[in-house]
Amino acid sequence: MHEFLHMGGYAAYVWSSYGIAALVLAANAIAPYVQLRAAKRRIKNQIVAESEV
């Protein structure tokens, strides 16, 4: 286990690479759903506003 984390001395490089990759992929995975929810919310409000007219 310790050897795995140590990565033959290159730990900082390997783990920061994988860390940045994880961050970028996670951000990419979350963003579309946030956008989707915002779009749905906005349209719902619009429908409500129009029906009140």
Added chain:
Amino acid sequence: MMRWFHQLGSPPYFYAFSKRISAGFAVLALGLIAWGIYGGLVLAPPDYQQGDAFRIIYVHVPSAWMSLFIYTSMAGAGAIALIWRMKLAEIFIICAAPLGASFTFLALVTGSVWGKPMWGTWWVWDARLTSELILLFLYLGVIALNNAIEEPRAAARACALLALVGVVNVPIIHYSVEWWNTLHQGPTVTRFDKPAMDIDMLLPLLITAIGFTLMFVWLVLVRMRAEILNRDARSRWVKKAILE
């Protein structure tokens, strides 16, 4: 079969279709990525030259492949959008661009981090990294153009043209940068040469690359759903779909 393709071009049908299949892509993608990364980090033996540092390849190379694959597919969609005026092709380009840019960014950063232990500096103007940097500018140009033009359809069509012009240039840029690099190559070897790879090393790479591709498909499907909702907000089918 052709009928199905035609149906797919209509936003309401595509919306429902995307909703059904994107979850499946998500599961497959995450599964393959997990398997590939496990193979790369744990199962693959350390490289005899680079030791464990070579494991960065499992995020760097798939990202670089994705950056090129996505740009090419944007250009293909661009051709379809311009020739057949297909709205969904236009939407695809807009949604794929940020994903492509982030993969390019990831390729650059991991390439840079990989370079530090290998060549001693955080950045080198080697052919591959320089080409990736220019590709990032091409992506950012598409994103900037889309943000600048107000009318959504005009913006998407302009981006379609830009992506097409860009894709013609990508091989030219790549070749010119390679040529430039051979002229000015320093004494150290500055290429990310894919060594003759053992199957133990190669397999996780391929699995991760396929995983990344499936992840792109999943995410672009979701983004397209949001974009379709935004563009067709006033139409009846959207109102029905939202209220369901």
Added chain:
Amino acid sequence: MSGFIALLQRDLLLVLRQRGEILHHVLFFLLVITLFPLGTRPSATLLLAVAPALLWVAALLAALLSLQRLFRPDFEDGTLEQLMLSTTPLSLLVLAKVAAYWLAGGLIFVLLAPVVALLLGVPGTAIPVIMCSLLLGTPVLGLVGAIGVALTLSLPRAGMLLSLLIFPLYVPVLIFGAGAMQAAINGLPASGPLFMLAAILVLALTLAPLATAAALRINFEYA
């Protein structure tokens, strides 16, 4: 064909009426090249080492600044719409406009090559190669730049965006143009990069006007 010649003549006439603009173009080019030695020590070896890059970056920047006059005036006063209704194919008309633009711009740079060589201490033997590379490269700057101008035509202040869009596309011209000049300075044959420039020029001549015409049409599709 007559439409092409007519437009070419008209644009050249317009440029001649504003001769000052040509002068601005030239002065900008020379100023950028002059600023560089002023910002560092004017040692002969240093200047010679950066001369190719400096010449080409100056040419790129000058092209970028002057590109706006390619379509914008016609777009703003409605002439462009009239041109689009003409029987002559739009891409041919685009070619005419870019040709006029180049004759009053890039071509001048070719003639300025000896002056630049003098300023940067470049050996006289390199001048023919420099002129040839500029002759082949500057039209590409105009042709490819036209695509960018057409894409951003409807935007009021598109200067920065235009740069962002076309600088990546200019990279091969920069690399091969500067490469040819560098080879000539070192006394080596420059035929390789010059042939690449010629190839890029042919590609640009055939494809860029089509792309520019398509981009122009997009501006009028969704008013």
